[in-house]
Amino acid sequence: MSGNSDNKKDALKSEAFGQATTAIRSGYQRTHEAEHSEALFLTSSYIFDSAEMAAKYFSNEVQGNVYSRYSNPTVRAFEERLAAMEGGEQAVATSSGMAATLSVVMALLQSGDHIVCSRDVFGSTRVMLNNYIVKFGVEVSYVALTDLDAWQQAIQPNTKMLFCETPSNPMSEVADLEALSALAKSSGALLVVDNCFCTPVLQKPLDWGADIVVHSATKYLDGQGRCLGGAVVGRSELMEKLVGFLRAAGPTMSPFNAWVFLKGLETLRIRMQAHSANAAQLAAWLSAHPKVTKVFYAGLESHPGHSLAKKQQSDFGGVVSFCVNGGREQAWKVIDSTRMLSLTANLGDTKTTIVHPATTTHGRLSDAEREQAGIGENLIRVAVGLEDIDDIKNDLQLGLDLI
Numbered sequence: 001m002s003g004n005s006d007n008k009k010d011a012l013k014s015e016a017f018g019q020a021t022t023a024i025r026s027g028y029q030r031t032h033e034a035e036h037s038e039a040l041f042l043t044s045s046y047i048f049d050s051a052e053m054a055a056k057y058f059s060n061e062v063q064g065n066v067y068s069r070y071s072n073p074t075v076r077a078f079e080e081r082l083a084a085m086e087g088g089e090q091a092v093a094t095s096s097g098m099a100a101t102l103s104v105v106m107a108l109l110q111s112g113d114h115i116v117c118s119r120d121v122f123g124s125t126r127v128m129l130n131n132y133i134v135k136f137g138v139e140v141s142y143v144a145l146t147d148l149d150a151w152q153q154a155i156q157p158n159t160k161m162l163f164c165e166t167p168s169n170p171m172s173e174v175a176d177l178e179a180l181s182a183l184a185k186s187s188g189a190l191l192v193v194d195n196c197f198c199t200p201v202l203q204k205p206l207d208w209g210a211d212i213v214v215h216s217a218t219k220y221l222d223g224q225g226r227c228l229g230g231a232v233v234g235r236s237e238l239m240e241k242l243v244g245f246l247r248a249a250g251p252t253m254s255p256f257n258a259w260v261f262l263k264g265l266e267t268l269r270i271r272m273q274a275h276s277a278n279a280a281q282l283a284a285w286l287s288a289h290p291k292v293t294k295v296f297y298a299g300l301e302s303h304p305g306h307s308l309a310k311k312q313q314s315d316f317g318g319v320v321s322f323c324v325n326g327g328r329e330q331a332w333k334v335i336d337s338t339r340m341l342s343l344t345a346n347l348g349d350t351k352t353t354i355v356h357p358a359t360t361t362h363g364r365l366s367d368a369e370r371e372q373a374g375i376g377e378n379l380i381r382v383a384v385g386l387e388d389i390d391d392i393k394n395d396l397q398l399g400l401d402l403i
């Protein structure tokens with residue numbers, strides 16, 4: 001597609017780039033307009049020079065754009081850039097994070113197959129598996145994320161997929177990705193990792209042997225709470241099966257959202273470093289606070305997942321959870337006393353968000369399930385944003401002074 005732009009520069013091989021450069025320079029071919037910033041192709045379809053060419057495009061004799069449910073240049077640029085960042089052969093963009101997980105299951109599993117899934121996955125992942133995927137004859141078992149024996153024991157002859165999310169939400173538990181990928185390989189199953197909390201900046205599951213990474217781009221990849229989207233990254237042999245499903249079923253990413261995420265990737269590294277730095281300071285401050293009884297953040301040396309997180313992550317991310325002295329009343333008081341923090345279940349935003357997991361994000365769990373997961377009534381989750389850390393602390397202090 002490049003015409004009057006500098007072909008030599010366009011042809012630079014992204015494999016040679018460092019992580020920051022990859023996020024900024026890879027995955028885009030300039031058009032003949034020689035634009036500097038990546039172009040947004042808001043078009044649902046594409047035209048052909050002749051009836052004969054149309055026939056060739058439709059029969060796949062010639063590869064090219066036919067219809068944006070099949071392919072779109074802006075979506076493809078996002079996919080290529082994210083694949084390069086995760087170190088995967090190919091990425092496939094989807095309309096949301098849940099559409100990414102749905103596509104993995106629909107494209108790669110069939111009736112009679114079995115999934116082993118970590119217990120503390122994102123709520124909608126559990127609802128989707130339990131209420132819908134099982135209707136098609138796929139079995140699901142849940143195990144504790146950090147209990148390797150439990151993963152091993154849950155494997156059945158028909159186990160085709162291990163699915164985990166690390167670090168977990170909201171307790172920041174850490175899965176051993178190297179051990180889980182060894183287990184997946186020895187049992188002929190695929191290891192799928194939801195890498196939403198870390199992003200490729202902090203953790204690259206494919207490097208530890210995982211087969212597939214799924215993302216909710218809605219969170220840190222955008223980073224400013226504007227768009228819904230998702231993505232799947234892995235070997236082309238697997239991703240081509242997802243492409244087939246997406247083309248037929250349609251949960252594809254909108255070109256506009258792809259453009260927002262594409263630009264989001266360019267600043268992802270410095271944002272993740274800043275989220276992590278703010279979160280580390282908040283976790284340390286909370287740990288020393290007289291009204292706080294426990295802090296869950298894998299960056300704290302006292303956290304059981306600390307050494308594993310240190311091994312497989314380059315930093316600890318932006319999500320910090322903590323227990324206040326008391327129960328629901330005290331936790332709600334702290335949340336309701338904030339003036340700046342946003343009371344919302346979303347995360348991965350420049351704006352710090354605060355939520356009471358037991359009655360919102362994890363409210364659908366039974367009391368027993370919540371207790372098993374360690375999510376008490378006095379637990380608060382903060383997804384630390386990029387404001388001044390003193391302003392975040394001062395806002396939490398308002399309620400902590402009252403309990």
Ligand SMILES: *Cc1c(COP(=O)(O)O)cnc(C)c1O
Binds near residue numbers: 197215216217228
């Ligand atoms: C938000 C989220 C999802 C779902 O993503 P959507 O874009 O909301 O569909 C999946 N996994 C994790 C860990 C999430 O935080």
